[in-house]
Amino acid sequence: MPKIIDHDIRRLEIVEASWQVIASEGLEGLTMRKIAKVAGCTTGRLTHYFANREELVLAALHAAYDAAGDRMLQARAREGSALDRLLAMLEETLPLDEERVKEWKIWIGFWGVAMNDNPLAIENDARHTRWREALLPLLESINPALDATYEADRLIGIVDGLGLQAAIHPTPENLTRVREVLARQIAALGRS
């Protein structure tokens, strides 16, 4: 009987393995050999799923996007006021636990590559456009008179800017700062 392997599961395991390497050594330390070691397979086996390191980096990035995107949409669909859901949605993207710190490390590594790689830079813009668009309906339901695009941009700025500092160094001080600034800015939207 031939050995049955679920290719999608194997791909996912390899992506998970590369997340682990990125999280502990940064994108700089990501080699096919290290990923193969963590995934428990040969590098030859690895190239069966991903032709090269770049393909794997992109797959890891997309998996991080999808995971964060799914959590955000789930938070948006929950019960509660629009203000509460907006806060819950954005907190899903903050580096508040080990899993999300890992996602941030992938993003930071990705930005380091994207700044010198035009297709990746365009991809980064597209991701931010989708993110902005996902926030607009909630902002409009909080108050139709708001300039929803401006408010979305300010919130994204706080998440990306203060979230970045907290992801680099997830101290209680850095984590409290980004959560408090975000909560306060969202609360102010309800009084606008």
Added chain:
Amino acid sequence: MPKIIDHDIRRLEIVEASWQVIASEGLEGLTMRKIAKVAGCTTGRLTHYFANREELVLAALHAAYDAAGDRMLQARAREGSALDRLLAMLEETLPLDEERVKEWKIWIGFWGVAMNDNPLAIENDARHTRWREALLPLLESINPALDATYEADRLIGIVDGLGLQAAIHPTPENLTRVREVLARQIAALGRS
């Protein structure tokens, strides 16, 4: 007669050379060999000034901090209203020209390393603390009733977050976004 070399100037030239390499290839592409080539010297000569790549990365980073910090302090000391000076000060840190895009590339590369290097992560916090403190006097002079720390954090979030996206891809759209959001948020401080 012995050849006279100004060591400080030579050091600066080497730091400039590593900026150029980081700007075109990212921190990942920074090797002693490439820096030596751009600086027009041997790698042996290079190690006379910097023991290793890590020392050079730190020197490049400090030079970027210092350049941006000097411009910010100059902007703060200029004539004009506190609101105008605050805007001018923060615009000095945005990736609005080639020089500042280069500084951003060094920071982005640095963040990629700092997330897995505790002393560098602490250094990043210290830099942000100094930055926040440099903004407080202006914010307090705009309106003593403001929560200056909160306002400084929000402004830093916008600069780091939206500035980052603009640095990765300095399109007119991304540059206009960060400038407009920043200008609008500062203008609102004057009406608070």
